[in-house]
Amino acid sequence: MASSSVDADVLVVGAGPTGLMLANQLVRRGVRSLIIDRHQGPARETRALGVQARTLEIYSHLGIVEQALELGKRGVAANLWAYGRRAARVPVADIGRDTSPYPYLLILGQDENERLLGDLLRTQGMSVQWNTELVGLAQQQDRVVAAVRNPNGTTRELAAAWVGGCDGARSTVRELSGIEFQGAPYQHVFFVADTEMTGPMVPDELNIYMWPDGFHLFFPMRGVDHWRIVGILPPALRGRDDVTLDDVAPSMRQEAGAGLSFKRCSWFSTYRIHHRRAERFRDRRCFLLGDAAHIHSPVGAQGMNTGLQDSYNLAWKLALVASGRADSTLLDSYEIERIPVARQLLSTTDRLFSAAVSDTTFAGFFRTRLFPRLAALAMRIEKIRKLAFRTISQTGIHYRESPLSETLPGVPDAGPRAGDRFPWLRLTLSPNGPVEDLFQKLDDTRFTLILVGQPAPAEAVPGLGPLLCTLVIPDDEVSRRELARVHVPRPAFYLLRPDGHVGLCGTRLDVAAVTRYVSERLTAGRA
Numbered sequence: 001m002a003s004s005s006v007d008a009d010v011l012v013v014g015a016g017p018t019g020l021m022l023a024n025q026l027v028r029r030g031v032r033s034l035i036i037d038r039h040q041g042p043a044r045e046t047r048a049l050g051v052q053a054r055t056l057e058i059y060s061h062l063g064i065v066e067q068a069l070e071l072g073k074r075g076v077a078a079n080l081w082a083y084g085r086r087a088a089r090v091p092v093a094d095i096g097r098d099t100s101p102y103p104y105l106l107i108l109g110q111d112e113n114e115r116l117l118g119d120l121l122r123t124q125g126m127s128v129q130w131n132t133e134l135v136g137l138a139q140q141q142d143r144v145v146a147a148v149r150n151p152n153g154t155t156r157e158l159a160a161a162w163v164g165g166c167d168g169a170r171s172t173v174r175e176l177s178g179i180e181f182q183g184a185p186y187q188h189v190f191f192v193a194d195t196e197m198t199g200p201m202v203p204d205e206l207n208i209y210m211w212p213d214g215f216h217l218f219f220p221m222r223g224v225d226h227w228r229i230v231g232i233l234p235p236a237l238r239g240r241d242d243v244t245l246d247d248v249a250p251s252m253r254q255e256a257g258a259g260l261s262f263k264r265c266s267w268f269s270t271y272r273i274h275h276r277r278a279e280r281f282r283d284r285r286c287f288l289l290g291d292a293a294h295i296h297s298p299v300g301a302q303g304m305n306t307g308l309q310d311s312y313n314l315a316w317k318l319a320l321v322a323s324g325r326a327d328s329t330l331l332d333s334y335e336i337e338r339i340p341v342a343r344q345l346l347s348t349t350d351r352l353f354s355a356a357v358s359d360t361t362f363a364g365f366f367r368t369r370l371f372p373r374l375a376a377l378a379m380r381i382e383k384i385r386k387l388a389f390r391t392i393s394q395t396g397i398h399y400r401e402s403p404l405s406e407t408l409p410g411v412p413d414a415g416p417r418a419g420d421r422f423p424w425l426r427l428t429l430s431p432n433g434p435v436e437d438l439f440q441k442l443d444d445t446r447f448t449l450i451l452v453g454q455p456a457p458a459e460a461v462p463g464l465g466p467l468l469c470t471l472v473i474p475d476d477e478v479s480r481r482e483l484a485r486v487h488v489p490r491p492a493f494y495l496l497r498p499d500g501h502v503g504l505c506g507t508r509l510d511v512a513a514v515t516r517y518v519s520e521r522l523t524a525g526r527a
């Protein structure tokens with residue numbers, strides 16, 4: 001256990017989606033935590049809109065997925081418009097049918113996500129300390145002493161064994177840790193508007209209006225005629241900070257058609273986007289997560305989801321270390337695993353965004369004439385559809401290069417390997433039992449040893465104790481077919497980490513290999 005003389009094992013700075021996820025994951029793992037935020041209360045703006053399948057899988061473990069599904073709208077199709085005409089309709093409902101129990105993009109505003117996570121935190125007995133700002137950090141050998149400004153303006157000191165810097169793009173944790181935020185702003189300025197409106201848009205579906213110099217996205221929101229619009233501010237309006245919907249309406253009508261009729265605008269904001277990444281995600285006892293670690297264009301609805309998954313990656317590791325079950329070197333794997341994800345995300349979103357806003361004649365022609373048809377054609381091809389879903393939904397993220405990943409000889413390349421998120425399967429999990437959802441059987445606060453074509457070991461695997469559960473897949477027709485579909489060999493074993501990624505895998509179970517893995521990768525050096 002971390003020293004009882006600290007105020008918390010983990011101090012979470014920032015109660016946006018990333019901080020709320022981190023705090024929830026820590027508290028359900030029994031980690032003494034505190035969460036502070038300098039704002040007066042939860043943000044009211046929608047901001048991010050797309051909740052990806054991988055996030056919904058995590059919400060399912062948290063018990064909030066049903067609420068999220070009820071509140072949101074499932075992405076059914078994207079309609080691509082050019083010059084006032086619908087050029088293509090790309091169906092995306094159930095696009096990831098065999099990959100995830102949530103095979104779609106859920107449209108649900110960031111404010112609703114934050115509310116669900118905040119409510120859950122309260123039911124777990126923890127509340128955000130609002131109006132409380134981090135203003136100083138001093139790292140000592142066994143703790144971090146944080147200076148925080150209280151709601152009444154006084155300053156106090158809080159000692160924590162670890163600090164989770166979830167404090168957004170202008171992160172104080174990052175600045176006080178002297179970590180560079182490398183990158184640059186784009187010249188384009190975005191606007192976002194929450195509106196009640198009518199027009200030629202296909203109801204309940206995403207409508208994308210492409211024009212030679214850019215695009216407008218219309219997201220259907222819950223309620224009648226409720227649309228969230230994202231677009232690029234016309235260059236003439238860029239320098240102004242008093243822009244309203246009325247200022248951008250003419251350009252929208254010009255591109256999307258004169259039939260647009262606005263009844264109400266509940267939120268309008270402009271923002272300049274940047275592409276930046278923190279040079280490191282850790283300085284000794286302080287970690288950076290979410291926008292504090294990486295920001296990029298909103299293309300692909302990845303920002304909020306990536307922050308949520310940073311938290312999911314770090315939380316189980318912090319919990320093992322804070323409870324004294326693992327050595328602190330386990331925490332090194334956080335940035336080793338998450339920096340490549342951020343690097344890839346920045347380069348992909350940068351390429352897509354640059355293509356989407358390029359004002360060359362060819363780019364304009366491509367965007368308005370070729371892209372809609374190509375996209376519709378490509379999405380008819382099963383392989384491309386699968387690849388697109390795995391990439392956008394974040395279910396394809398893997399940590400194969402991580403020091404926590406070890407694939408023993410004999411595991412086929414085509415099947416799951418160490419570092420991969422173990423695939424979603426529907427199996428019979430008891431002899432002659434019903435077909436069940438494997439993910440419902442995984443306890444994400446523990447490790448799971450999945451055994452295929454072999455019985456459970458006679459002796460317990462030393463090292464993990466009650467943190468390990470074992471799942472033997474019965475040998476029947478349904479399971480065989482399902483395992484063959486994802487190229488799981490027979491026999492096989494997979495040791496899953498709490499976050500559902502494979503740590504160690506092989507064919508015939510070798511208890512000595514599992515014991516060695518646990519002692520070298522998880523508990524090495526533990527006092």
Ligand SMILES: Cc1cc2nc3c(=O)[nH]c(=O)nc-3n(C[C@H](O)[C@H](O)[C@H](O)COP(=O)(O)OP(=O)(O)OC[C@H]3O[C@@H](n4cnc5c(N)ncnc54)[C@H](O)[C@@H]3O)c2cc1C
Pocket residue numbers: 013014015016017018019036037038039047048049050110132133134135166167168169170171172173192230269270271289290291292298301302303304305307
């Ligand atoms: C106008 C706008 C529109 C956006 N639209 C999209 C979109 O369509 N799609 C998308 O994917 N992303 C979008 N984003 C980005 C998305 O909102 C972020 O990726 C997401 O909010 C990141 O969550 P976070 O928790 O990491 O950081 P944040 O949500 O920024 O939360 C950080 C929190 O830390 C707190 N904080 C900061 N400093 C301190 C301190 N010193 N002490 C205590 N607390 C502190 C802040 O008050 C804040 O509550 C948009 C952003 C903006 C501004």
